[in-house]
Amino acid sequence: MVKTSLSIKTPSNFDFKRTAYSHGWYDLRPFELDETVWRLSRTFEIGAKTPVWTSVFYEKGKLKIEAEADLDKKQQAELKRQIEHILRFDEDLDEFYELAQKDLAWVAANGAGRLLRAPTVWEDLVKTICTTNCSWALTKKMTNGLVEKLGDEAMNGRRGFPTPEKMAEMSSDFYREEIRAGYRAPYLQELAEKVASGKINVEGWLNSDLPTKDLKKEMKKVKGVGDYAAENLLKLLGRYDGLALDSWLRAQFYKRHNNDEICEDKQINRHYAHFGKWQGLAMWCDMTRDWLTNKN
DNA sequence: GCGTCCAGGTCTACC
């Protein structure tokens, strides 16, 4: 039941559908996207007794927020801040849009380029590890398991993403046998312990002063994080220097730009090099251009 | 139903 209704003014070039549907995160719990009415829902940890189940949708130039809890002013402000964060309101895409005018003009025209992210770097990091070396079905199974078995419950019974502390309590065997994380099991356990104990501050990566190259090195110190995972996470932090190439992205490139023939990664890099620090975002937009076809 | 093969990214050991 909706107990708090709020609204936020969106940036002028903001497109809710393109942002919610920007990549697979909308499909991973605790996110839920109802494409029939374009409502994006999930739990938020905003200092209330329990996580707060909240839905957002776009109406008349404003983003409407409906939370299933009575929220005080402080909690309302925190909820707005987290929603602006996940929908990337702070992303200044003007420079990218200008660069894209030549061969990706549709990007600016359609307000594309904002990549949905979780409220915390922690959640994005764990989910990214769960995308490596497996099918999307298995990624969904792992994240669903984490949320269902370890997430705190909101008032409506829906669960949030587990905290590092909660995940650190569980054994490697739990992640292997219950979450079906396979060889990733000890990686998840070790990561949770390090984050919970403060040995690694992954939230600090968001506003890190480190050059991207050095930040990527830091990320790759986490077991289970290689080139693809680090570059994917960097994109979610707003750094698009890397292409985060995985098998799907490569296959899409071969189809669209290489007559469906396999080529070396060097060729893919060359293709997007003129986008400079925006090349990762340029490639992602290029490969996902048709995602909203038949969904409007 | 069972066994085999394969895709998917990263790690470790080795050169």
Added chain:
DNA sequence: GGTAGACCTGGACGC
């Protein structure tokens, strides 16, 4: 720095 093999799961396929 580059490479090979192992890691583990689920789906596809053949029998």
